[in-house]
Amino acid sequence: MMRRLFAAELGKLMSVRSTWILLAGTAVIAGLHAAGLIIGDPAGDLGTDLGKQRVLFSAGMGSLLAIVLGVLISAGEFRHGTITDTYLTTPRRGRVMVAKLGAGLLVGALAGLASAVTTLALSAPWLSARGDGLPLDQGYVWLTLLGAVIWCTAYAVIGVAVGVFTRNPVLGIVGALAWLYVIEGIVVSAFDSIGRWLPSGAAFAVGNNVQDGLLPQWGGAVMLTGYAAVIAVAAALTTLRRDVT
Template identity: 40%
Template sequence: MTAILAAEWLRLRTTRGAWLLLAAAQLIIVLGVSGLMLRGDNLADPGVQQQAVAHLGLVSLFTLVLGITAVAGEHRHRTVSDTYLAVPRRARVVLAKLAVYTAAGLGFGLAAAISALSSTAVWLTVRGETIQFDNTDLWRTVAGGIAWNAVFAALGVGVGALITNQIGAIATALAWLALIEGLVGQLIGDARKWLPFALGSALDRLPTATDGPAQWVAGLVLLGYAAAFTAAAVLTTTRRDVT
């Protein structure tokens, strides 16, 4: 298993797409924080500062895509057959990808936290204010946003294993988060707070998630989603003909 993990890690860090996603995520954070700071009035308000830092959770969309490419990308580039020939126990391959890309999602989250905190602090200094590092809610948002990035990377691995067409998998995942989840939420009422993006918002403590579950509950349910997708991915992958 150690050799599989090492191979996956090598594949990840030598893939240009992963670095491009990481860079794009930081740019999105800086732009989001800048937009909030430019139009904000009471920047000394802890809630406004928390909302600025919460942008780190929104880039979980990038880790979702990263996780999808872990499996679907191999199908796209037709390297999956070689991978399974080298490691006939396909479940081990899926679990190795899950471990490596979840760790990568955690790394994305940490980098995003640094970008969000630093850009928020810079803008507050420019506007004559200071960031309130002693605000407990601020750090809960940071922790939740980092976790959101990690869990969505794990979800992405499951989605990529279930939908092996990379473009189709990414389009389906983003369409669900951007459109379908909103439409489904209107049909199921209060139950919408248990859908993946809503749970991520609650984990990140976004202002839009004030009626959602507690942060720790949201985290556990998201982990449940990740576990379910992983189980389905392992079952499907071990039975699928990839030739």
């Protein structure tokens, strides 16, 4: 039963143009961010490991659209009214929620993989041409790219949960992005010491940002995964108790 539900959710996603546009967009954002750093290179430090790590961190920038994808997976059905048919076909809402979260996890991982591959494919030859080739035998290269995949995956799952809470794609997208990029910034500016414990701080740690004061990468992974799990469980409990309309 769960396999059929999961396949149905994936079928819905892959049948709409917006999914493919957003997946491509994650790669484009990551590539543009990396290109901007290489072209600008304001500190002239791309010959150092820290400079190269900063470029590879660009792979995580695709998370911006990964969370949008997640919101659309769940809120889109409420917006178009198809959630009623979904629940009539599968009255056990918990299973529907698990299938949607599973679809979000897979699509988020694909978005992260697309971002990571694009960043590596663009930066490796470009840096090599400058005489600053990536040391592909160094662990930080692959850990940074892996962190981007985890980051995008977690954000997509969080997006699914946010979409369940809001039931409105616009509200869900604006709310999620406002929290991550506006509200957290205000909180951090007032209480700098707690920034590392917030979702964005954890995400930056997962992405192997060279910024000081962050958790270690493994700590960021645990923290971000924990946020995704808690928000997902809260969304699942909410959808079990709310009316569809």
